[in-house]
Amino acid sequence: MGHVSFHGTNPACTAFGLFGPRGSFSHTPMPFSKFSVLRAFARKIGNFMPRRRVTNIHYYAAEDDDDDDDDDDTLVPPSTTVSLHRHVTYSINIDTDRTSVRTTFYEAPSSPKRPRLSLAESPTCATPSDGADFHASEPLDLEYICNRLEDIEADLQPRRRTAGDRPLLEWIPKADQFLSELLRLEGRGDFTSIDCPTCAGGIPTYRCMDCHDAALYCKECTVTHHIWNPLHRIQYWTGTHFRRVTLKALGLRIQLGHAVGVQCANPQQAFGNDFVVLDVCGIHEVSVDFCACELALPHTIQLLRFRWYPATSVNPKTAATFALLEHFHLLSVQSKISGFEFYLSLARRTDNTGVSPPKDRYHSFMLMVHEWRHLKMMKRAGRGNDPGELHSTLPSEDTDTWLLAVKGWEDDSSCPNPFEIKRSTLSQAAIRLQLAEEDAEALRTGKATILHEDFTASSMIVVGLELEEHQRRLKVDAAALGQHATDLQRAKLIERQNTLQRKIDAWREHVPLLLPSAVCNKIPCDTSLLEQEWRLRHAQAHDVLNDLRGHLELRSHLYKYKDRFVRGQHHNTRARTIITGVQSKVDADVSRYRTAQAALVSMAAILGKSGWQAALWPLNDGDVRHVTEGEDGESEGRRTLSWIWKACGAVVECDKDGRVQEHLQDSLRREWCKARARAYRWWEECKLLEEEMRRVLAFHVWMAQRWRGLLDRQVFTSPGYMEGANAYAHRQAEIRLEMHNKCTFAWRHVQEWLSLQDSAPPFTQD
Ligand SMILES: [Zn+2]
Ligand SMILES: [Zn+2]
Ligand SMILES: [Zn+2]
Incomplete structure (x- = not known):
């Protein structure tokens, strides 16, 4: 009375089992009932890929009652209802050694089918009628299953290759023919007539690259045809080949302020007659006439009504078509194209030889894009329909509280600093204060360990730790100098080395700092000194962990920010530099932590400390990751947290x-x-x-x-x-x-x- 088990609620996970080799079912001792889940999937697959799939699918029929569990080989048409079932209780009878399972059944509708592949739907494979004609509402898991099945089956079922599988091989014999067609278009083709096809009077020597018409026309007809398409690219037949020529050179003038084709009574030539329009097809120099009739509108308005966006609001000499701005906006959002790269391609579209490059309007272009996006945002928010609308939203309560906190802190710096993250572990600074207080107390009572006439023991350890930090930073900076460091950079590093040397000299004569932790396992060491260093090191380790978490937070944020918002070469380089800076801080934190942790390890045995390692583990490279990052190969939901996030603020009392x-x-x-x-x-x-x-x-x-x-x-x-x-x-x-x-x-x-x-x-x- 066993049942095939179906755990969880996602039908996708069981569907794969159906398409394994047949044997994988028959050798299983457990008979099958309720195979309708799989049947349903089989049916769907049959619908999706009727060409190749149907013959390979076996439907297994089994009754639901317990007596009839064999003969799972019968082919039956799939049912239209889909029922899923899952186990609720298991019980094992020890005497008979039999397992019994109580199963609960659920009814479920079938998943929507793929509209574009449902042409060969058979009458037995009825699916719930969709009624509506939406095309893109497929759940992802079905897509995924189909792809997976295709892979699995391609492995299992060798199939005769058809021509469609190798499109390149098909194309290769035709490549020469295609190439000839491309070359033919360099010449006039069929249009070698000596009369213009429209006026029959002029000599046809001009052809448009953007009209869907490869015919040649005379100069006058070309201009007339392009009153409605003034930004097309024209070629001139020299007698041997085509050469680029502008519509402006042919005499086309663009009249603004009136309907196309209507002559203005008082046209006013654009200032300097060197108007430039950026369009999807390239950068065009055009002759523009503004309207200067009695009721003429401002030039910018005339341009906007022509769907050209002016680069400046006074005396514009450059404009971009709305089509171009829309095109770039979508491209930059969808493909992260940078404005500069886009502009370069536009310039190349105009002249790819570099012989006569168009006038540089890159900065105007970026300015127009900037304004355009802002306008789009206002339009979408309804600002144009209701100017009061945008101001009617109120900041949230949180924002108010935060604002108050920031303002309070700005006015009076003794208020809590809202930029600081509250730390629950005692910091190195706090421990240092405690030790100083204890030293004062020891001096007063005459119990102090005297090492040096000017320093108490604890302050020497503090200085030692500081020197250690200096050494570490110097090492990192020296490594970062690289081959091409300037003399100034080198000089600065050497000066810092000298300063450190002087500090070390003032403290002790030997360069190895020989703090108690470094020597305690070789020579006997005063326990009170060790204890003091222990406390400082312990706090240092927690401090560093805090710093590390902060820097990891920052790095993760920067990565996300860069992916989502950073566009363009300049900004990408900047973002990368910042991330590299944060990364070097992370590296320094790791090194600091490892030093502190090693010192703790070496002192722990002598001082009899235990338990502290619950919060201060050895830091492996794999542990240095953000709270949202799993280890390599971990999936969402099974992700493990790096221990550094688990030890947050844990004050470990280990006595x-x-x-x-x-x-x-x-x-x-x-x-x-x-x-x-x-x-x-x-x-x-x-x-x-x-x-x-x-x-x-x-x-x-x-x-x-x-x-x-x-x-x-x-x-x-x-x-x-x-x-x-x-x-x-x-x-x-x-x-x-x-x-x-x-x-x-x-x-x-x-x-x-x-x-x-x-x-x-x-x-x-x-
Ligand atoms: Zn003509
Ligand atoms: Zn044209
Ligand atoms: Zn006019």
Whole structure:
């Protein structure tokens, strides 16, 4: 009475089993019932890839009752309902040595099918009718399964190769022919007539590279044809080959301020007649005439109405087409292209030889992009439809509190510093203060260890630790100098070396610092000295861990920031430099920690310290990672935390055994709590999903209403502006409703899928 087990709620994980070699099923002692899950997947796969898949799939039929569990070989058409089942209880009868399992069944709808591949749907493979015609609402796991199956099957089933599998091989014999066609286009092709095809009077010597017309026309006809396309690129037939020529040179003038083709009564040539327009096809010099009639609008407005964006708001001599700005905006967002690289390609599109480069308008271009993005943002936020709208949002309570804290600190620096992260471990500075106080007390009572006439023992150790830090930094900086360091850089380093040497000389004569921890295992050492260094080292180790965590936080933030926001060569280089700086700090922290930890290890045995290692482990390279980073090869959800994040702020009292135990217990408890929290988050994720989907739908509806509410706001007096603003609001409302409908359709089964999960959260008492 065994059942195939189906753990968890994701049907994807069991589906792979179906496509293993047949033998993998038959040799299994456990018979199968309830194979409909797999059947459902098989059916789907059959739908997706009818060309290659159907014959390879075996459907296993089995009754649900316990008597009938063999004969799993029968081929039956798949059923339309999908039922999933999972185990609830296991029990083993010791006498009979039999296992019994009680299984609970759930009904689930089938996943949506892939619309574009469902052409060969057979009548037996009925799927729930979709009714609507959305095209892109496929859950990712299905896509993934299909790809996986394709891989698996390609390995299992050798198949005759078809021509379609090797498109390059197909193409190679035709390459020469293709090349000839490319070359043919360098000449006039079929259009060698001596008369212009439109006017029949002129000599056809001009051809447009951007019109879908390879015919040649005379000069006048070319100009006439391009009144509506003034930014096309024209070629001139010299008699032997084509040469680039501008429409400006042919005499095309672009009249702004009137409908295209209407002659202005008082045209005013653009200042200097060297107007430049940047367009998707390149950088064009054009002849522009502004309108200077009685009711003429400002030049910038005339340009904007022509869908050209002016580079300056006074006497513009450069503009970019709206199409170009949109194109670049999308490219930069989707492909991280930098403005400079984009501009270079545009310039090359205009002239790829470098013989006559277009005028440099890079800075104007970047300025226009900057303004364009800002305008787009305002438009999308509804600023144009309701100027008051943007100011009506209030800062959150948190922001208010933080603001108050910052302001309070700025006014009075004795207030708590809001930029400082609160640390729970005693810092090195705090320990130093404590030791100084204790020294004062010892001196007063005459119990002090006298090492030097000017220094107490503890202050010598403090200075020793400082010198150690100096040495370390010098070493790092010297390593970073590199081959091409300037004389000044070298000089500075040597000066610092000298300063350190003087400090060391003033303290002791030997360069090795010989702090108590370094010598305690070779020569007898005063315990009180060791104890003092122990306390400083212990605090130092915790300090360094704090610094390390801070620097890792920063590094992680910088990486994310760089990925998301940094565009362009200049900014990328800067971001990389900053990250390198932080990385060197991380490296220094690691080295400092290792020194402190090694010192602690060497002193621990003599001082009889134990338990401190619960919070101060040896730091391996693999431990140096951010809290969100797992070790290599770890997946989300199974990720382990580096120990450095677990030891946060743990003050380890290691004198008494009881305290140590307590501490270990403590960290275990904390780990358990974290594991539980993680499990909860996964469970919660499903709950949140429902709520998120509800909110997304509600948000789309709300946005649609909001845009409708922005209709007829009387922001503008002129009807043209009013109609435009209303049209934009209508369009946005429509987009929101379409998004709402699309989401509703795409998520139509999610509710049922979610009902498969456990209703109770994990780790609860039964
Ligand atoms: Zn003509
Ligand atoms: Zn054209
Ligand atoms: Zn005019």
